[in-house]
Amino acid sequence: MSDTSTPGPARAHTGIDPRSDVQVFENRTFPKQWQEAPMYSLPTDAKEHNRLDYQHEMIKHLLGDSIYPNPDVVKNALSLDADSTPNIVDIGTGSGVWAIEMAEQFPHANVLGCDIVLPNHPSDAVPSNCRFEFLDVNKDMNKLQPIFNVVHWRLVEPATSDSDHFFYDVARILRPGGVLIAIAANPRLVDETGAVIPLKPQGDPECVENPSKRRQVLIVSPITDIAIFNISTRESMTTYLPKAHPGWFIPSGIRSNPNFKELKVQEFLIPTGPWETELTDERRKLAEMMNENSLRAIRSRAVGLRSQGKWPLDEINALEEGSLKEYRELPPCMHAYSKWVFATAVRTDAPWSARTKPWEIPEGFGPEDHIIPPLAP
Numbered sequence: 001m002s003d004t005s006t007p008g009p010a011r012a013h014t015g016i017d018p019r020s021d022v023q024v025f026e027n028r029t030f031p032k033q034w035q036e037a038p039m040y041s042l043p044t045d046a047k048e049h050n051r052l053d054y055q056h057e058m059i060k061h062l063l064g065d066s067i068y069p070n071p072d073v074v075k076n077a078l079s080l081d082a083d084s085t086p087n088i089v090d091i092g093t094g095s096g097v098w099a100i101e102m103a104e105q106f107p108h109a110n111v112l113g114c115d116i117v118l119p120n121h122p123s124d125a126v127p128s129n130c131r132f133e134f135l136d137v138n139k140d141m142n143k144l145q146p147i148f149n150v151v152h153w154r155l156v157e158p159a160t161s162d163s164d165h166f167f168y169d170v171a172r173i174l175r176p177g178g179v180l181i182a183i184a185a186n187p188r189l190v191d192e193t194g195a196v197i198p199l200k201p202q203g204d205p206e207c208v209e210n211p212s213k214r215r216q217v218l219i220v221s222p223i224t225d226i227a228i229f230n231i232s233t234r235e236s237m238t239t240y241l242p243k244a245h246p247g248w249f250i251p252s253g254i255r256s257n258p259n260f261k262e263l264k265v266q267e268f269l270i271p272t273g274p275w276e277t278e279l280t281d282e283r284r285k286l287a288e289m290m291n292e293n294s295l296r297a298i299r300s301r302a303v304g305l306r307s308q309g310k311w312p313l314d315e316i317n318a319l320e321e322g323s324l325k326e327y328r329e330l331p332p333c334m335h336a337y338s339k340w341v342f343a344t345a346v347r348t349d350a351p352w353s354a355r356t357k358p359w360e361i362p363e364g365f366g367p368e369d370h371i372i373p374p375l376a377p
Helices: 032-036 046-062 071-077 097-105 163-173 205-209 222-243 249-255 281-308 313-328
Strands: 022-025 028-031 087-091 110-115 130-134 148-154 174-185 260-271 337-347
Touching: 022 281, 028 281, 046 097, 046 281, 071 148, 071 174, 071 337, 087 097, 097 110, 097 130, 097 148, 148 163, 163 174, 163 249, 174 249, 249 260, 249 337, 260 281, 281 313
Parallel strands: 087 110, 087 148, 110 130, 148 174
Antiparallel strands: 022 028, 174 337, 260 337
């Protein structure tokens, strides 16, 4: 399958804001702060921003041409009947595409896109009610005032060092009745029930003897697995997991936070390629976009892992080659899905409650456990 398709409406990415604090490796640009969030190893350059734009179009397709879940909840928070001008903040804005489109959809609102590396858009591509500012999600949330009607946090969980603390920060900056939009994707691939497909090392008899379970070195998308297990084998996953529990933590973390109410969660399984039988045109397009997005992400993630210098280069290169081969293979060697979780929660009218104790890792939880649990019955 080709990886040269066009990501919906083209946006001109002329590079990154020259004030960004970055470093270059293999002609790709990375934020210098990435060392503080080792599960986030993706670049932050124009090429990556183009991929994020493509991923944005995939999410719109998944949500029926919407750029946020639960539209009634979000639109109510941004109602024209509000006493003051609505404010929206996009935490970890990436390419800025979501912030720009929200500004276009809600011209009566002010939209702020924040990240440690900012996009550099032509001035005429950014609406007058949209702006971008530098912000480190792990250090600078206290700089944001409690003025926001909507907080958007999409696929930033690997770069967020303490998701539980972040949700309390979000509650502080939301106005009563404001909405948190939280979106995460499981970094591990899952089966049709939503359960994580276990890792299989190179040479495992099951992979060799059972063609239906054949895998390249590890399970499909091993580049992501290495990013996770690099931490578990070299730094202690039990120490790191309480700070990085993507997606799995969104429902339980928000539900246990006294500052939120009306939690709504949507779960989707997206096939990693157009291999399902009797695909509708819409489902086929979604699967093809997922496949394309994954191919681009694998290349970027491999560069990021090489830049970290924590894993033998020959292993990363082999995993990159094997991952690309598996994602291009039709029919695939294994029917795998990418699990996505979309959540909205409404800020209560009560005064903000600060966190009294850190989130605690569940008893018996370890590196092999599901980062996002199986689909709810």
